[in-house]
Amino acid sequence: MRKLLLSGIVLTGLLFTGAASADEGKVEVLYAGSLVNLMERSVGPAFEKETGLHFQGYAAGSNLIANQIKGKLRRGDVFISASPTVNPGLMGAANGDHVSWYVTFAESPLMIGYNPQSRFAADFKKKRWDAVLQEPGIRIGRTDPKLDPKGAFTVQMMTKAADLYKQPDLVEKTLGDPENPAQVLPEETLVGRLQSGQLDAGFFYSTETSDLKIPALRPAPELQAKASYTLTILNDAPNQAGAARFVDFLLSASGRALLKQHGVDIVKPVVTGNAQAVPSSVQAVLDAAQ
Structure with missing residues (x-):
């Protein structure tokens, strides 16, 4: 019994040491x-x-x-x-x-990024971004304002844009409800969905658009939000x-x-x-x- 107990202590010690080594590495x-x-x-x-x-x-x-x-x-x-x-x-x-x-x-400033293969891509080059985001059928992606600062910045920026561009219903027309399930996605999947064509446009930080060569537009200085x-x-x-x-x-x-x-x-x-x-x-x- 004593040998078993000692063996158990040694084994536990080895396991603990191994775990510690794993953590240290x-x-x-x-x-x-x-x-x-x-x-x-x-x-x-x-x-x-x-x-x-x-x-x-x-x-x-x-x-x-x-x-x-x-x-x-x-x-x-x-x-x-x-x-x-x-x-x-x-x-x-x-x-x-x-x-x-x-x-x-x-x-990292907040940007509006879009898929260059989207049917709305040409419009982003000709019209102001807020007008394009209101076009019928456009698929917009953003993050949850309750779970991610970028999602909160998005809502804040669109609210400011509604005032700046004198469009009281801009937020409703572009975002809908703050937690709109048709738009709100996990932050770590947003870029992939845009690149795969599941989204036409979305709200991203400049590190994402610059890093992955995503065409993007920077809002007016009065609207700027950033990570x-x-x-x-x-x-x-x-x-x-x-x-x-x-x-x-x-x-x-x-x-x-x-x-x-x-x-x-x-x-x-x-x-x-x-x-x-x-x-x-x-x-x-x-x-x-x-």
Whole structure:
């Protein structure tokens, strides 16, 4: 019985060590769905090549990810949001104390993108974009305003456009209900649906349209909305050290160069929250970026 007990202890120890090793070699990054191409095809592979660590990404609407973290339905090491307004809901004891600080590091304006093979493509070159979006039969895609900042920005921008262009019914004619099921789609699938011809047009950030060569129109300056990307290391991250290395990489000169290549506008990094909780290696990169 003693031998069996000792064997069990040894086996448990080996399993625990193996699990720890697996965690140490993998960095789980939960990120805004607008960054799928950037993360999976560029940042992830470059990070793996430089560090030897395995990048594992999960993409969805920023609010959706935050809700999953808060509800303990998803766990990760790094969280990248498309809006600073998402992070406070994860900060403080009342919100589970999942986040202590976050860094705003990049921006990407909201654009109207369209499929060049669509029968409405020519109209986008001749007419103002809001007129084309009101044409009969056009299929428009956007994200859920409750689950994704881009969806909320879309509704806000169209509401401003209705006032700017003196069209009181513009929102109703183009978007319908804010949660219109004929238009609202998961952020991570929106680009694919446009490219496959399931959609004629949609609302995207410039990083998506630039990166994937999607024809796009930028709204008037008075209507401009944009993603403001933030990143943080979650307080209960299984791999704190690996998370810090990922953040170090993304904020480094190499990481910023990749962001620029994918149409993301770099901004001076700003820390919000408890700056004392920022890992020393991350703080050093931030200082270098000032």
